[in-house]
Structures are given as structure tokens and as C-alpha cells.
Amino acid sequence: xxxxxxxxxxxxxxxxxxxxxxxxxxxxxxxxxxxxxxxxxxxxxxxxxxxxxxxxxxxxxxxxxxxxxxxxxxxxxxxxxxxxxxxxxxxxxxxxxxxxxxxxxxxxxxxxxxxxxxxxxxxxxxxxxxxxxxxxxxxxxxxxxxxxxxxxxxxxxxxxxxxxxxxxxxxxxxxxxxxxxxxxxxxxxxxxxxxxxxxxxxxxxxxxxxxxxxxxxxxxxxxxxxxxxxxxxxxxxxxxxxxxxxxxxxxxxxxxxxxxxxxxxxxxxxxxxxxxxxxxxxxxxxxxxxxxxxxxxxxxxxxxxxxxxxxxxxxxxxxxxxxxxxxxxxxxxxxxxxxxxxxxxxxxxxxxxxxxxxxxxxxxxx
Amino acid sequence: xxxxxxxxxxxxxxxxxxxxxxxxxxxxxxxxxxxxxxxxxxxxxxxxxxxxxxxxxxxxxxxxxxxxxxxxxxxxxxxxxxxxxxxxxxxxxxxxxxxxxxxxxxxxxxxxxxxxxxxxxxxxxxxxxxxxxxxxxxxxxxxxxxxxxxxxxxxxxxxxxxxxxxxxxxxxxxxxxxxxxxxxxxxxxxxxxxxxxxxxxxxxxxxxxxxxxxxxxxxxxxxxxxxxxxxxxxxxxxxxxxxxxxxxxxxxxxxxxxxxxxxxxxxxxxxxxxxxxxxxxxxxxxxxxxxxxxxxxxxxxxxxx
Numbered sequence: 001x002x003x004x005x006x007x008x009x010x011x012x013x014x015x016x017x018x019x020x021x022x023x024x025x026x027x028x029x030x031x032x033x034x035x036x037x038x039x040x041x042x043x044x045x046x047x048x049x050x051x052x053x054x055x056x057x058x059x060x061x062x063x064x065x066x067x068x069x070x071x072x073x074x075x076x077x078x079x080x081x082x083x084x085x086x087x088x089x090x091x092x093x094x095x096x097x098x099x100x101x102x103x104x105x106x107x108x109x110x111x112x113x114x115x116x117x118x119x120x121x122x123x124x125x126x127x128x129x130x131x132x133x134x135x136x137x138x139x140x141x142x143x144x145x146x147x148x149x150x151x152x153x154x155x156x157x158x159x160x161x162x163x164x165x166x167x168x169x170x171x172x173x174x175x176x177x178x179x180x181x182x183x184x185x186x187x188x189x190x191x192x193x194x195x196x197x198x199x200x201x202x203x204x205x206x207x208x209x210x211x212x213x214x215x216x217x218x219x220x221x222x223x224x225x226x227x228x229x230x231x232x233x234x235x236x237x238x239x240x241x242x243x244x245x246x247x248x249x250x251x252x253x254x255x256x257x258x259x260x261x262x263x264x265x266x267x268x269x270x271x272x273x274x275x276x277x278x279x280x281x282x283x284x285x286x287x288x289x290x291x292x293x294x295x296x297x298x299x300x301x302x303x304x305x306x307x308x309x310x311x312x313x314x315x316x317x318x319x320x321x322x323x324x325x326x327x328x329x330x331x332x333x334x335x336x337x338x339x340x341x342x343x344x345x346x347x348x349x350x351x352x353x354x355x356x357x358x359x360x361x362x363x364x365x366x
Numbered sequence: 367x368x369x370x371x372x373x374x375x376x377x378x379x380x381x382x383x384x385x386x387x388x389x390x391x392x393x394x395x396x397x398x399x400x401x402x403x404x405x406x407x408x409x410x411x412x413x414x415x416x417x418x419x420x421x422x423x424x425x426x427x428x429x430x431x432x433x434x435x436x437x438x439x440x441x442x443x444x445x446x447x448x449x450x451x452x453x454x455x456x457x458x459x460x461x462x463x464x465x466x467x468x469x470x471x472x473x474x475x476x477x478x479x480x481x482x483x484x485x486x487x488x489x490x491x492x493x494x495x496x497x498x499x500x501x502x503x504x505x506x507x508x509x510x511x512x513x514x515x516x517x518x519x520x521x522x523x524x525x526x527x528x529x530x531x532x533x534x535x536x537x538x539x540x541x542x543x544x545x546x547x548x549x550x551x552x553x554x555x556x557x558x559x560x561x562x563x564x565x566x567x568x569x570x571x572x573x574x575x576x577x578x579x580x581x582x583x584x585x586x587x588x589x590x591x592x593x594x595x596x597x598x599x600x601x602x603x604x605x606x607x608x609x610x611x612x613x614x615x616x617x618x619x620x621x622x623x624x625x626x627x628x629x630x631x632x633x634x635x636x637x638x639x640x641x642x643x644x645x646x647x648x649x650x651x652x653x654x655x656x657x658x659x660x661x662x663x664x665x666x667x668x669x670x671x
Contacts, residue, residue: 004469004470005469005470008465008469009470011462011465011466012458012462012465012466013455015458015459016455016462019457019493020457199449199451199453200453200454200455202420203452203453203454205420205442206418206442206445206447206449206509206510207466207467207470207509208442208443208470208471209470363420
């Protein structure tokens with residue numbers, strides 16, 4: 001491998017790349033849009049109360065007391081629906097996500113020594129319904145303690161936090177850095193069949209450039225672009241959304257090694273995927289087939305703790321999972337020692353995949 | 367004995383269902399322009415790509431500047447290649463492309479001079495995708511010249527170009543020929559081969575059906591020359607009276623000649639009898655006429671078989 005040839009192609013590729021608006025959009029602007037989007041959605045720790053329609057069919061001091069407590073919690077934006085209206089019809093007509101019915105027998109059961117049952121209704125997804133149920137149940141538990149004049153003996157103090165401040169953006173910054181690295185694979189999935197179709201590899205071979213030199217120059221340029229886009233992501237994360245990352249010389253250098261390892265790996269996977277794509281249709285299918293499962297199952301956009309067990313098992317076979325976990329450990333917790341083995345595995349795995357890709361990737365005409 | 371820069375002996379390239387190149391042999395001397403002619407699918411480009419080292423052969427011996435192109439890693443630095451359907455990175459400019467080649471081939475050629483030679487100076491900073499077909503082809507030719515190569519492979523260099531662009535590329539090839547470069551030229555255009563090539567080989571269905579100088583091939587395969595006379599019925603009558611066989615084709619009378627000398631005899635005969643002929647031309651068979659007949663005959667023979 002000759003560095004002079006690598007640098008000659010690096011310069012040619014860089015100048016050509018800078019003229020491509022779509023390439024610049026996906027490399028720089030798209031990650032920025034994503035972090036602005038995720039940052040805006042999950043910025044800070046401010047909680048946006050959920051709307052809750054309440055219909056009280058059993059007006060009494062007790063029922064209004066419960067409704068008042070729910071309202072005072074600040075966790076719900078309460079809207080009282082008059083008794084005269086049909087709650088089920090109202091839910092259907094207004095696509096209400098969460099509604100609470102205080103049934104007509106509520107007060108009678110309560111004062112009669114029985115249980116006052118409240119009914120949660122609405123059209124929503126299971127995750128939101130479960131969260132609303134748990135929140136309301138917590139408020140009712142507190143009321144139960146007060147009514148029975150007992151104190152809560154077991155208390156769970158929540159100090160679960162990512163990074164230092166526990167903001168969701170702390171989780172998304174490393175995730176989006178992972179996304180930018182993953183997208184370099186997509187570049188290769190498209191570039192390899194396109195260059196083969198246009199016979200550009202043949203043309204490049206006439207310049208004396210070898211396939212290893214071409215891959216190396218591409219990776220060097222991608223790494224440079226990743227550094228630029230990831231610095232922008234970190235700066236926006238910190239200064240626009242208050243992300244708290246552990247940034248020092250050590251974590252920055254280790255993050256760079258992880259990013260390089262990831263780039264090394266995903267570029268090689270991209271070349272292999274590009275080799276099986278021989279027309280534009282299969283390029284798109286192969287690209288999406290490889291990229292999207294990895295993107296969603298490796299924790300780039302949401303923590304896998306939300307996912308069912310079988311998906312968590314699948315995620316353990318995806319290299320991006322370890323890559324993201326390593327970045328989170330280093331950037332959020334400054335925890336280098338615990339990921340060092342993962343980084344070594346990542347680099348070894350990358351070297352093996354790279355060797356396979358170079359071996360199978362032929363510039364010769366068939 | 368001239369120095370051979372390319373030697374091909376019993377070259378075969380087979381795929382699972384077809385034999386693209388079927389046992390061809392030829393050689394190219396130093397400083398010679400050698401042209402491979404043939405219809406589409408004759409095996410010209412496959413042969414050239416094997417010589418360039420971008421395609422492996424099935425069997426046979428090939429030597430380019432004494433090296434096997436399939437094995438050599440250094441040969442590419444001594445060759446200049448303009449492939450068929452030349453393409454380059456869409457957003458790169460001619461100047462960037464030439465600088466890239468200069469860097470990778472460690473060439474000392476002057477990029478500005480090469481651009482000027484192929485008349486691309488004013489398009490030096492235009493992205494490849496915005497160049498016209500002729501300009502793209504000129505860039506391909508320019509790239510093949512960066513390393514001042516010992517051998518040039520020009521595969522259909524003027525295909526699809528307008529007459530002006532074609533003449534410009536011919537002019538560059540003539541200049542290179544004048545500088546003593548060895549050139550392997552494949553082309554569809556017979557007049558191009560006739561104009562530029564010292565020797566040609568006609569390929570059809572993977573085989574070389576004849577080779578030699580264009581003149582030799584025409585001499586070997588031409589059927590008859592014709593004298594074309596523009597004249598009226600009086601001329602026709604005189605020709606019949608003189609015992610000459612002829613055909614009327616519109617305003618012209620076409621006479622098949624046994625020899626070129628016979629043309630002089632006919633014109634003298636008509637002149638002495640004060641025939642009303644307006645003008646005449648001698649139509650000799652060109653390489654193209656011979657080529658079309660050869661390739662057509664071979665095709666017909668195959669069909670008959």
C-alpha cells in the first residue's frame with residue numbers, strides 16, 4: 001500500500017464529495033436535524049403533563065378529594081366531563097387517550113367500608129396506558145396511606161440517571177454518534193455497486209490505485225467527516241440541550257478509537273453488502289435490510305429495556321449494540337476500563353471483516 | 367527485426383456458455399498503430415481487457431512489454447488506457463482527475479499541457495457529469511496520456527462523437543503516432559482504421575479472420591472496381607456498341623472494371639466519339655466495403671451451417 005496513492009485518492013474524493021449536496025446533507029445536516037429533533041423532544045427534565053378526562057358519576061367530598069389530589073399532583077392535565085355526557089362516546093369522538101371514570105357506586109362502596117374503584121379508559125398504546133396506570137395507582141396509594149393514617153415504610157428513592165444529570169439527551173448523543181458511524185455503511189452499500197456498474201473501479205485501477213488503497217482512502221475521509229459531524233453533535237447536545245458528557249483527553253481519545261473501530265467494521269460490512277447488490281433495486285433492499293434492524297435493535301434511538309426479551313437477545317448478536325454501549329459507557333460515565341475488552345473485540349472483529357471484504361472485493365471484470 | 371511490444375498466442379477466453387475469444391494470435395511492433403476491427407460481440411474489447419490486465423484469460427500466452435498482464439503489478443504504470451464507455455467520478459473535474467492520475471502514477475507530465483493537447487483547457491474545472499460526450503472522451507484520452515505511456519490502448523475512442531470531436535481525437539492519435547507510441551486501437555469506424563492504423567486485424571465471433579495493412583486486406587478481398595459515368599442515352603448506346611457491360615443507376619452508368627487501366631480505355635473511347643458525359647469517377651473498394659462483405663459472408667456461412 002502506497003500512502004501517496006491513498007492521499008491522491010483522498011484529495012480527489014474529498015473535492016468530489018464537497019460538491020455533492022446530498023452527501024453533505026446526510027453526513028452533516030441529517031445528524032444535526034436528528035439531534036435537534038431528539039433534543040427538543042427530550043430536552044431537560046421538564047415533564048409535560050398528560051391530558052386526563054375525568055367523569056365523576058358519584059359526586060361527593062371523597063370523590064372530589066381524589067380528583068383534586070390527581071390534579072394537584074401536576075402529573076395530569078385534568079379535564080372534567082359533565083355527567084350528562086356519555087364518556088365512551090366522548091372518548092371515541094375525541095380520540096381521548098386517557099379517561100378516568102368515577103363510577104356511580106364509588107362513594108357508596110367507599111363509605112360502606114368497601115373499595116372505591118376508579119376505571120381507567122381510553123384509546124392509547126400499551127406503553128402509555130401502563131405508564132398512566134402506574135402513575136394514577138401511585139397517587140391513589142399515597143391517598144390510601146393518608147386516609148389510613150399510616151406512613152410509607154419502604155421508599156424507593158430514584159437516582160437512576162444517565163451521565164451526571166440524568167437527562168435523556170445524555171443517552172441520545174452517543175446514540176446519534178453511533179448512527180453517524182452506521183450510516184458510513186450505507187455509503188458503501190450504494191457506492192460499491194454504483195462504481196461497479198459505471199466501471200469506475202476499472203478506471204481507478206488504470207491509475208495504479210489498488211482496492212486496499214481505495215478502501216483506506218475512503219475510510220480516512222469518512223473518519224474525518226465523522227469527527228466533524230460528531231463534534232457538531234456533541235456541541236449541540238451540550239450547548240443547546242444541556243447534555244452532560246464526560247469529556248476529557250482520555251474519553252475523547254477512547255471515543256475516537258471506538259468510532260474508528262466502528263467505521264472500520266461498518267465500512268467492511270457495507271462493502272460485503274454492496275457486493276451482493278447488482279442493481280439499484282437490490283441495493284436499496286440490501287441496504288435497508290442490513291441497516292434498519294441494526295439501527296432500531298441496537299439501542300440507537302431507544303433503550304432496549306423497553307423491548308421484549310427476544311429482541312434483547314437478537315440485539316446481543318448485533319455489533320452496533322456493543323458499539324453504542326461502549327460509547328455510552330465512555331461518554332456518559334467516563335468508564336473506560338469496563339469497555340476495553342469490548343473495544344479490543346470490536347477492533348479484532350473489524351480486522352477480520354475487513355480482510356474478508358478485501359478478499360472478496362475484486363476490481364477485475366468477470 | 368522490429369521489437370514486439372505485444373505478443374498474443376492462441377488466446378482463449380471462455381465463459382460458461384460462450385467463447386468470446388477463440389484462439390487468436392497476433393503481435394504489435396514498437397511504434398506501430400495496430401487496429402482490431404470487428405462487429406459488436408466480435409471479442410475486441412475482451413481481448414483488449416485481457417491485455418490491459420483487467421480480465422483474466424482462459425488459456426493462451428500473452429506478453430505486454432515482456433510481462434504477463436494477469437500477474438504483473440507494475441505493468442499498469444507503463445500503459446495508457448482509454449476504455450470503452452469511459453466514465454469517471456461524477457463530481458470530479460478534468461484537472462482534479464489528471465492531478466489524481468499524476469499523483470498515483472508518479473508522472474511528471476504537465477497537466478496544463480495535456481489539457482491543451484486534447485482541447486479541454488476551458489473545461490478544466492467543469493465537473494465530469496456536466497461535460498459533453500466528446501469532452502468526456504477527451505478526458506479519458508487525456509488520462510491515458512498522463513504517464514507518457516509506452517503503449518496506448520484506445521478502445522472505441524471516437525464512438526458516438528460528432529465529426530469535429532472525432533477529427534480532434536484523430537489529430538491527437540496522429541501526434542502520438544508521430545512521437546513513436548505503440549497504439550492498439552479498436553474501432554467500429556473503418557475509415558478511422560484506414561486513416562490511422564499501420565496494420566489491422568479483422569475479428570469476427572472471437573476469431574481473427576484476416577490481418578495485414580489496410581491496403582493488403584483490400585487487395586486480398588476486393589472484388590471489382592467501378593467506373594461511374596454521369597451520362598445520357600447516347601453514352602449508354604456508345605457503351606453498348608463498344609461491347610462494355612454496364613448498369614444504369616439513375617443518372618449514372620456503372621461499369622465493372624477488370625483493371626484500373628480499363629477505366630482509361632473507356633474514357634478515351636467515349637471522348638473520341640464525342641459522347642455527352644458530364645463527369646466520371648473511379649470507385650475503388652474501401653476497407654469498409656471489404657469488411658462488410660467479409661463479416662457478412664462469415665455470418666451467412668455460419669447461418670448456412
